[in-house]
Amino acid sequence: MSLRIFLTLALSLAPVIAGAQTTVFESKDKGGTVFSDQPSPGARQVDLPPVNVIQGPGLSPPQADVPAALAATPYSLVSIVSPANGSTLWTNTGAFDLQVQARPALQTSRGDAFRVRIDGKVLARSFAGPAISISESDWARAEATDNVLHSLQVSIVDQGGTVLMESAPIQFYLRRHTLKRKASPR
Numbered sequence: 001m002s003l004r005i006f007l008t009l010a011l012s013l014a015p016v017i018a019g020a021q022t023t024v025f026e027s028k029d030k031g032g033t034v035f036s037d038q039p040s041p042g043a044r045q046v047d048l049p050p051v052n053v054i055q056g057p058g059l060s061p062p063q064a065d066v067p068a069a070l071a072a073t074p075y076s077l078v079s080i081v082s083p084a085n086g087s088t089l090w091t092n093t094g095a096f097d098l099q100v101q102a103r104p105a106l107q108t109s110r111g112d113a114f115r116v117r118i119d120g121k122v123l124a125r126s127f128a129g130p131a132i133s134i135s136e137s138d139w140a141r142a143e144a145t146d147n148v149l150h151s152l153q154v155s156i157v158d159q160g161g162t163v164l165m166e167s168a169p170i171q172f173y174l175r176r177h178t179l180k181r182k183a184s185p186r
Contacts, residue, residue, distance in 0.1 A: 077103035085170040094139025098132040111159025118142035
């Protein structure tokens with residue numbers, strides 16, 4: 001038990017111990033002087049002075065030792081670099097690449113991660129770097145409609161999933177390649 005915890009415990013129990021003080025009796029037997037809280041034949045009551053209680057300074061709860069490198073550094077920026085707001089992406093599967101910027105850089109050593117939201121739906125997985133590849137399965141789970149206009153937003157979340165900062169949402173168009181067939185003559 002650390003000294004700090006011991007002192008806190010001792011100081012907090014001192015008034016309880018002082019209030020619980022009982023009468024003390026002194027008697028003699030073959031072995032010498034005996035002190036007891038029970039009277040015995042020939043015992044005399046001992047008047048004890050009040051317990052000396054010193055009020056110590058208020059102690060704050062112990063802080064976890066966190067290295068300075070891991071101390072919380074607030075993020076000042078998270079933004080979507082690519083695709084640009086209003087741009088058009090051509091993909092038949094829904095897979096595309098996303099580039100994110102964070103200032104300071106994402107603190108993965110603390111467990112921070114990027115979380116992506118497409119059309120208001122959060123993707124099931126998080127990302128540890130600024131180069132993010134949205135897979136066909138990510139797109140299939142997140143796509144709300146078959147519209148061509150979609151929204152995209154990125155958040156920085158901590159290890160527990162709490163949102164620390166969000167980017168401004170952007171909109172982009174997703175187009176699919178199609179083959180135009182020549183009409184067959186009749």
